[in-house]
Amino acid sequence: MGRKQELSNHHGVHMNLEQQDMEKLQEIQKAWKKPNGRPLEAVNCFRRMIRNTHKNIDLLGQIEHLKESIQLLKNQYREELNTKDHLIEELREKLFEKELRENPVQDPLEDDFKMLLGWRDPKDWIKAPSGVKTHIRPIIVKRSSEISEILNTVLKNTETNSKEKIEEKIKT
Structure with a gap:
């Protein structure tokens, strides 16, 4: 020029x-x-x-346009990344819920309680062989005391909670 x-x-x-x-x-x-x-x-x-x-004024205009385009692409990328992270989190939650439904967590206390319930009828105890009675009696005593302690703890927690609620109602 x-x-x-x-x-x-x-x-x-x-x-x-x-x-x-x-x-x-x-x-x-x-x-x-x-x-x-x-x-x-x-x-x-x-x-x-x-x-x-x-x-180079046209080139400068193009550079500005490219900067704006890059910024838009960065914003879209961030949004898609956030969406992806959100979807991954939702899928993890659904997978966890599905696994819980399909494979319920086995609580050893449930098994112990079921075992104790199996021996609640005195006729079953009388019919059991003496070797089984000798082996199972200490286990029944131990498990029964553990379950009793758990029930006492639960009762204390609910009593404390109930007392706190009653005290709050009295104060108000």
Whole structure:
């Protein structure tokens, strides 16, 4: 993009540059040397920068457009990542619920209680062989005491909770 054949009058522009800006301008002038090796004058340096900027203005617009597109893509990616994490969490919960339904947790106390219930009828105890009675009696005593302790703890917890509720009602 060359100049027009007729040059228009130049307009003088006065600029107040900070020291850092002056140093940067001098570096640019040294980098853009004339064919004879001397640095460009400040005016010519500014003209060259203005022309290069004008020549690349479409490119600058494209860069801005690309920056906006990248930001939109980043936002979409974050949303999809959040959605994916949310779906994974939901699937984990459903899988856990399904496993609980299919494979209920076996509580050893349930087995012990069922075993004790099997011996509640005195006729079953009388019919049992003596070797079984000798072997099973200590187990029944141990399990019965454990279940009794658990029931006492549950009763204490509910009594404490009930007392607290009654005290709260009395206070209000």
